[in-house]
Structure formats: C-alpha cells, structure tokens
Amino acid sequence: xxxxxxxxxxxxxxxxxxxxxxxxxxxxxxxxxxxxxxxxxxxxxxxxxxxxxxxxxxxxxxxxxxxxxxxxxxxxxxxxxxxxxxxxxxxxxxxxxxxxxxxxxxxxxxxxxxxxxxxxxxxxxxxxxxxxxxxxxxxxxxxxxxxxxxxxxxxxxxxxxxxxxxxxxxxxxxxxxxxxxxxxxxxxxxxxxxxxxxxxxxxxxxxxxxxxxxxxxxxxxxxxxxxxxxxxxxxxxxxxxxxxxxxxxxxxxxxxxxxxxxxxxxxxxxxxxxxxxxxxxxxxxxxxxxxxxxxxxxxxxxxxxxxxxxxxxxxxx
Amino acid sequence: xxxxxxxxxxxxxxxxxxxxxxxxxxxxxxxxxxxxxxxxxxxxxxxxxxxxxxxxxxxxxxxxxxxxxxxxxxxxxxxxxxxxxxxxxxxxxxxxxxxxxxxxxxxxxxxxxxxxxxxxxxxxxxxxxxxxxxxxxxxxxxxxxxxxxxxxxxxxxxxxxxxxxxxxxxxxxxxxxxxxxxxxxxxxxxxxxxxxxxxxxxxxxxxxxxxxxxxxxxxxxxxxxxxxxxxxxxxxxxxxxxxxxxxxxxxxxxxxxxxxxxxxxxxxxxxxxxxxxxxxxxxxxxxxxxxxxxxxxxxxxxxxxxxxxxxxxxxxx
Numbered sequence: 001x002x003x004x005x006x007x008x009x010x011x012x013x014x015x016x017x018x019x020x021x022x023x024x025x026x027x028x029x030x031x032x033x034x035x036x037x038x039x040x041x042x043x044x045x046x047x048x049x050x051x052x053x054x055x056x057x058x059x060x061x062x063x064x065x066x067x068x069x070x071x072x073x074x075x076x077x078x079x080x081x082x083x084x085x086x087x088x089x090x091x092x093x094x095x096x097x098x099x100x101x102x103x104x105x106x107x108x109x110x111x112x113x114x115x116x117x118x119x120x121x122x123x124x125x126x127x128x129x130x131x132x133x134x135x136x137x138x139x140x141x142x143x144x145x146x147x148x149x150x151x152x153x154x155x156x157x158x159x160x161x162x163x164x165x166x167x168x169x170x171x172x173x174x175x176x177x178x179x180x181x182x183x184x185x186x187x188x189x190x191x192x193x194x195x196x197x198x199x200x201x202x203x204x205x206x207x208x209x210x211x212x213x214x215x216x217x218x219x220x221x222x223x224x225x226x227x228x229x230x231x232x233x234x235x236x237x238x239x240x241x242x243x244x245x246x247x248x249x250x251x252x253x254x255x256x257x258x259x260x261x262x263x264x265x266x267x268x269x270x271x272x273x274x275x276x277x278x279x280x281x282x283x284x285x286x287x288x289x290x291x292x293x294x295x296x297x298x299x300x301x302x303x304x305x306x307x308x309x310x311x312x313x314x315x316x317x
Numbered sequence: 318x319x320x321x322x323x324x325x326x327x328x329x330x331x332x333x334x335x336x337x338x339x340x341x342x343x344x345x346x347x348x349x350x351x352x353x354x355x356x357x358x359x360x361x362x363x364x365x366x367x368x369x370x371x372x373x374x375x376x377x378x379x380x381x382x383x384x385x386x387x388x389x390x391x392x393x394x395x396x397x398x399x400x401x402x403x404x405x406x407x408x409x410x411x412x413x414x415x416x417x418x419x420x421x422x423x424x425x426x427x428x429x430x431x432x433x434x435x436x437x438x439x440x441x442x443x444x445x446x447x448x449x450x451x452x453x454x455x456x457x458x459x460x461x462x463x464x465x466x467x468x469x470x471x472x473x474x475x476x477x478x479x480x481x482x483x484x485x486x487x488x489x490x491x492x493x494x495x496x497x498x499x500x501x502x503x504x505x506x507x508x509x510x511x512x513x514x515x516x517x518x519x520x521x522x523x524x525x526x527x528x529x530x531x532x533x534x535x536x537x538x539x540x541x542x543x544x545x546x547x548x549x550x551x552x553x554x555x556x557x558x559x560x561x562x563x564x565x566x567x568x569x570x571x572x573x574x575x576x577x578x579x580x581x582x583x584x585x586x587x588x589x590x591x592x593x594x595x596x597x598x599x600x601x602x603x604x605x606x607x608x609x610x611x612x613x614x615x616x617x618x619x620x621x622x623x624x625x626x627x628x629x630x631x632x633x634x
Contacts, residue, residue, distance in 0.1 A: 078489065078491075080490070163529070165484040166484075249514045251512060
C-alpha cells in the first residue's frame with residue numbers, strides 16, 4: 001500500500017497513483033466540472049434572457065419611433081389608434097417604488113436596529129419567525145389585501161386630495177412596502193450584527209449610551225450592507241407585478257396624486273401578457289420593449305448599488 | 318454515499334410504479350353515457366357564465382367528457398380558434414371578416430350558432446341616485462375619444478347632476494362587449510377614450526364600480542342580474558324613451574341600441590366528433606333551462622327554430 005497524502009486531490013509527486021487515488025481524482029474533477037457548469041448555466045441563462053428581450057424590442061423600435069416612445073405622454077398601446085408614450089407607466093413604477101421605500105426603510109431599519117441592539121433572546125425568538133411569515137405571504141394575497149382593505153379603509157378614508165377610486169397606486173405602494181420590510185430588516189440586521197463586538201464595547205467603555213452606540217457606531221459601520229439592503233428592496237419594488245396589477249388598476253396616469261389609479265411597467269407587462277395580443281403584432285412587441293426598458297433601469301440601479309456598497313464599506317481589521 | 322444511492326433507486330422505482338398505476342383511463346363512469354373526450358371552449362367573457370353552466374350540466378350527464386371553458390375575450394378566442402387551439406369559440410359579436418379569412422387560411426370552418434340574447438348594460442354605483450336614464454348622446458359624451466382628459470365629472474354629462482368625479486371601467490380592446498359598445502355608442506368599433514380602466518374580466522369592472530360612488534361601467538346583463546345588490550343598471554334612451562335592460566325588453570326589441578345576440582362558433586370538423594355533436598345537441602335541447610340558470614336572456618322562438626334547423630342540417634350532413 002503506497003502512502004498517499006493527496007491534499008486537494010493532487011497525487012503526491014514521485015508516487016504512482018493507485019486505483020483509489022485515481023477514483024478520487026476523477027470524482028474531484030467531475031464535481032468541479034459540475035459546479036462550473038452550474039455557474040456557466042446562470043451566465044448563459046442571463047445572456048439568453050437579454051437576447052430574448054432585445055430581439056423583439058429591436059423589431060418594436062422599427063415600427064414605433066424612439067421619439068414617440070420617449071417623447072409622448074399618453075400610453076395606450078392596446079387601443080386603436082395606439083399611442084406609445086412610455087412616461088405614464090414609468091411614473092407609475094416610480095410612485096410604487098418611492099412609496100414602498102418610504103414604508104419599508106423606516107420600519108425595516110427600525111426592526112433591524114431593535115433586533116441587533118436591543119432585543120433579548122426571547123423577543124428575537126418571537127419577532128424573527130413573524131418576519132419570516134410576513135415574507136412568505138404570496139403576493140397575490142397581498143394584492144387582494146391592498147384592494148379590499150387598504151384602499152377602502154385606509155387610503156379612501158384618510159387621503160385628503162381628490163377622489164379615491166377602487167384602485168389606487170398608493171395602496172399598491174404601501175403593500176409592496178410591507179412585503180419588502182422583511183427583506184430590508186433581515187439584510188440590515190445581518191449587516192449590523194456583523195459589526196465586530198469590539199467596536200461596540202469600545203463605545204460602551206467610553207460611556208456611550210445604547211442609542212449612541214446604535215446610531216453613531218454600529219449604523220455607520222454597517223452602512224454598506226444597509227445601502228445594499230435598500231437597493232435590493234428597491235429593485236424588488238420596481239419589479240413587483242402581482243400586487244400592482246390587482247390593486248392599482250390598469251389605467252396609466254401621469255399624475256402627482258399617488259392615490260389615483262395607475263399602471264406600472266411590470267403591471268403593464270402582466271396585463272398585456274394575460275390579454276390577447278397576437279404574436280408578432282405591435283401590441284405584443286410593446287411587452288418586450290417595456291421589459292427591456294425595465295431591465296435597463298434595474299441594471300442601472302444595481303450598478304449604483306455596487307458602487308455605493310464599495311464606497312461605504314468599512315474594512316475591519 | 319452508497320446507502321443514499323441505494324435508497325434513491327428504491328424511491329425512484331416506487332415513484333415510477335405509482336405513476337404508471339395512476340394513469341388516465343382509470344376513471345370509472347357510472348352514468349348512462351360512455352362518451353369521452355375533451356372539448357376546449359374559449360372566448361367572450363360575456364358568454365362565459367352561460368357556457369360554464371352548460372359545460373357543468375353536460376359533464377354531469379357525461380362524466381367521461383371534459384369541457385374546459387376559458388376567457389380570452391371575443392378577439393382572443395377567435396385567434397385561438399383560427400389557430401386550431403379550441404373547438405368552440407364564444408363571441409359577443411359576429412365574427413369579423415379578417416377573422417373569417419384567417420380561419421379560412423388555416424382550413425377551419427366556423428359554424429355560427431346564436432346561444433342567447435344579451436342586454437349590454439351601463440352600470441353605476443348603488444350610491445348613485447342622480448342618474449337613472451341616459452340617452453345615447455350622453456353615453457357618447459361619457460365615452461368618446463374627444464372626452465379624453467376633458468370630461469371627468471358627472472355634471473359635464475348633464476348639468477343637473479352633482480359635482481362628482483367620474484371614474485370609468487369597462488371591457489378592454491379585445492372584448493366583443495367593447496367592440497359592440499363602441500360601435501353602437503361612439504359610431505365605430507374600437508373608438509373610445511383611453512383614460513378608463515380596461516379589463517377583459519368583467520368582475521374587475523364590477524369591483525371597480527362597486528368601490529367608487531362616481532363610477533360607471535358597461536358589461537353584459539347576466540353580471541348585473543348576478544350582482545343586483547352591488548350595482549345599479551341604468552335605463553337607456555335609444556330614441557324611444559327610457560328602457561330598462563331585461564329579458565323582456567331585449568326579446569321585444571325595445572332595448573335599443575344595446576340589445577344584442579350572443580354567439581358560439583363550432584369548428585366544423587369538431588362537430589364530426591361524437592362528444593362535440595352531443596354537446597351541441599344537449600345545448601339545443603336544454604337551452605331554456607340553461608339560460609335561466611345562468612341568468613341570460615333566452616332565444617326568442619324564431620331564433621330557436623332557426624338554430625335547431627341549422628344544427629340538424631349540420632349533424633345530418
């Protein structure tokens with residue numbers, strides 16, 4: 001029996017590999033190839049998705065000028081005569097994102113700070129599972145919650161401006177915000193708990209109160225993770241389809257009043273996709289053009305987030 | 318590792334055995350009929366409630382036959398019909414020339430039957446106590462393209478109406494109800510203001526109108542009769558005084574211009590199949606009960622004789 005010390009699957013120099021070692025080497029190579037394929041597959045799928053969006057979008061822009069798409073302010077692509085000014089649905093998307101961030105950032109960060117700095121084990125054991133449950137509620141259920149509870153009981157009752165109809169972008173935004181609170185909370189909490197205890201203890205040693213440690217030491221130290229959490233939440237809010245489709249209506253409006261009915265880019269794609277545009281028609285191609293635009297916006301957000309994370313990152317020694 | 322592989326193979330063998338045993342064809346039927354097969358029905362949302370009831374009743378009598386009813390809108394239904402994807406297409410308007418040409422090109426022969434009559438109704442919220450009867454001209458003011466962005470209040474429809482914001486809901490552009498309404502009220506198919514909340518699903522229109530005191534919408538009479546406590550249907554003055562939508566007023570021809578026949582189109586080669594012919598005959602025999610159960614307006618006597626004669630000719634020839 002040849003003594004082997006094969007670290008990392010490499011046969012020791014100067015010794016011939018036995019059958020057992022050869023098998024282990026083969027398995028090692030096979031496993032490496034499998035994991036490599038999984039990584040290549042994700043890259044390949046992403047490329048395929050982009051290509052499948054770009055090709056019909058190019059066809060779309062041969063029929064509808066870029067000037068009309070970005071210049072006009074009426075979005076009515078499924079009617080005759082069709083109008084293709086994209087800004088109303090961009091406005092809807094922006095409203096939903098802004099409102100959902102306004103709801104989820106304070107609550108999410110508040111929960112995160114509480115869990116990481118103040119809560120004892122018993123409280124954590126209660127709150128964390130409840131957050132999981134909130135994260136697990138299907139979006140279609142949340143959509144109907146927005147439509148049948150949030151709009152009539154909250155928005156219609158308390159919104160001071162204008163007439164609040166059955167469908168409202170404000171309630172869709174609020175419920176999307178509620179949906180992403182667990183995301184913000186758990187990512188921010190991870191960022192905060194990974195701040196070294198030494199930093200906190202240094203603060204306490206200098207006589208800081210718990211609040212001062214939380215806001216002046218832990219929060220800035222965890223800032224890059226918190227920014228990443230917020231941007232991730234924003235990307236989810238931009239792409240959220242079901243809640244907006246059910247609760248915000250299907251009437252695109254370029255408006256300053258968020259409580260009006262509106263349509264976001266994602267909910268337009270859902271609405272038109274469920275409908276009956278014949279394959280190859282302009283209405284069908286519109287779906288891909290809007291999808292590509294949405295993808296581009298999300299891409300820009302991701303780039304900004306990576307830059308922000310890098311800038312704010314604190315390296316602990 | 319070896320242990321896992323072994324139990325994995327046992328599990329796989331079990332799964333394959335169970336799947337092979339529980340396959341199709343193991344349903345025992347005790348009914349009098351031994352017909353079997355699948356019938357695919359798709360099309361108008363107005364006709365869907367009627368066909369759903371007919372399908373349910375037919376499946377009780379013929380448990381071996383599966384009848385699936387989907388709602389893609391009249392236009393969407395015809396597209397799938399002419400693609401060969403469906404056996405029966407429901408329509409709330411007659412087949413258009415382009416659609417007939419598409420079917421012809423694909424070698425599909427549509428056979429038209431009138432299944433019921435409908436009163437296309439204009440609905441408002443139950444709290445709307447100022448509008449009881451609208452003329453066709455007033456409806457045109459409410460819905461025409463020139464009113465887009467201009468007419469947004471009930472007192473613009475009639476100065477005696479109160480200052481209440483107008484919120485419009487209705488069928489989308491692929492719906493036969495949409496085609497019929499726009500043709501009768503605005504003069505041509507597809508001509509309509511685009512700033513309303515469109516949906517192929519009439520239930521969305523109902524939810525929309527129910528939630529806003531200033532809302533108005535249009536849909537088929539069966540939805541009105543099904544939801545009488547949730548909505549109010551207006552009387553329409555087509556030039557001969559105000560007429561309320563009902564079975565009697567439509568059959569008598571008084572409810573103009575919004576009284577209309579509802580159609581189904583069978584694929585001629587589908588009628589050669591036993592189960593499809595049986596379904597057609599079943600409907601013809603039980604037309605009165607089915608339309609009553611579904612709250613639709615039954616065929617007049619002349620329509621009934623004509624349809625039966627047509628069906629007999631097809632099934633014989």
